[in-house]
Amino acid sequence: MNSPTSPPGLWGPRWQAFKAGALRAFHRYASWLVSISWKRFILLSLLLLIIAGIAQSLPPFNYTVTETVDEPLELPELPELPPAPDKPETPTPPKAPGADGKPLIRIEKPHPGASEPDGLDISIDERGIRIRPHQAPAAPAQAASQPASAAGSDASGITIELPDSATREVVQGAIDDVRDAVHDAVQARRDASQAARDAQETARQAMEEARSVIREAIRNGATRKVTRKRVVHWGEFLTDLAMIWIIASAIVKMVYKGRIQAEVKAAQATETAESESLKRQVVEARMAAMQAQVEPHFLFNTLASIDHLIETDPPRASQMQKNLIALLRASMPTMREASSGGVRDLGRELDVIRPYLEILKVRMEERLSTEIEVPEGLNSAEFPPMMIQSLVENAIKHGLEPKAEGGSLKIRAEVLHGKLAVSVADTGMGFGKAATAGTGVGLANIRERLKLLYGGKATVTVAENRPTGTIVTITVPYKSIEGASA
Secondary structure (H helix, E strand, C coil), X not given: CCCXXXXXXXXXXXXXXXXXXXXXXXXXXXXXXXXXXXXXXXXXXXXXXXXXXHHCCCCCCEEEEEEEEEEECCCCCCCCCCCCCCCCCCCCCCCCCCCCCCCCEEEECCCCCCCCCCCEXXXXXXXXXXXXECCCCCCHHHHHHCCHHHHHHHCCCEEEECCCCCCHHHHHHHHHHHHHHHHHXXXXXXXXXXXXXXXXXXXHHHHHHHHHHHHHHHHCCCEEEEEEEEEEECCCHHHHHHHHHHXXXXXXXXXXXXXXXXXHHHHHHHHHHHHHHHHHHHHHHHHHHHHHHHHHHHXXXXXXXXXXXXXXXXXXXXHHHHHHHHHHHHHHHHHHHXXXXXXXXXXXXXXXXXXXXXXXXHHHHHHEEEEEECCHHHCCEEECCCHHHHHHHHHHHHHHCCCCCCEEEEEEEEEXXXXXXXXXXXXXXXXXXXXXXXXXXXXXXXXXXXXXXXHHHCEXXXXXXXXXXXXXXXXXXXXXXXXXCC
């Protein structure tokens, strides 16, 4: 029977799911680390170390095991036997009388009135032989009357006093009995000492044989069963693991905080860029819509004027047609650059404005006079497209056309405090005073485009012109474009 196995492609999705879950858990833990303060992080780290230190001394990280093991034999330290007793000395036979002829034992009968010498008193009577220390001291008078030679001769021997009734044969027999008893005692002592020496020698030989047997067993690898208790400690890694965890968490807290901040900044920048891009698209759409409304109306009116002048004044019609062609040739690239949100040089903007003003002058005849006052060196200055044309259209439509006698329009450019200022001034009805006054959408669109392009570094100002009319000035940072047309 075959065991069930997983499908071949099952481990791939499982691994992907596990990896995704682990990654989510890591991000959650890292986000939590970033959210807490360093003080709280240190306190939690100390608590983790304390818990790890306590846990490593508790089950299952610390327990006792009872086990039986084979332990090799070792040579024990056997006690040393005491030395054998010395052989008893052979009893020395009684010395022969010395040079001075004095015997070792002297038996004398007591002399009446003689002083007793110091030593032992041996008495032999009908009750036997008695040996006792001498107790009765000699009287001073007797000591003085005793000859010095007698005292000196009795001090080194044993005196046996016999009663008057004892005979020499009796005494000699008693002495022989005593000698035999002493000889038997010495012989018994000698036999006991010999037996002790034999027993000690036998014990020493047995001990040496035991040592030889144990040494032989050790050489043959003999072992013995030993039961012992062993304490198992395998939780020492908990403290090291806790320390590694704390260090890794600190690194994650420092690194992940910077990553989160970078992600937040990137998200904010993306949101801002998307918002600005959306705003720019809205503004460009408004500009395109306004341009779409203005251009057809202006184009139709110009074509109608050309058709009328062809019948009445062909030279003027031809000039107007040339101006229209120049306007279309110059404005088409400008409109494309405006829709893409880019910039171009001021000279190309004026190339669009000049034919446009000539066409308007043909239409309005003597009611419109124009003047362009722009230094030659500023033609290469950077300037947003379509803005001057929008200001000129507003000045004509809402300022000069409603005025019966018309007026003049002046375009001027200059550098003030490091910025390029371009102004369009007319002598028309004034801002917001004509019946055709607009809603201000054109100026609002211009302000929005300038904000998107330059931030707060560009401005649009509207002021009254003296004696009548309006002046609209656009100020942008001055920057020259390399390779711009003169």
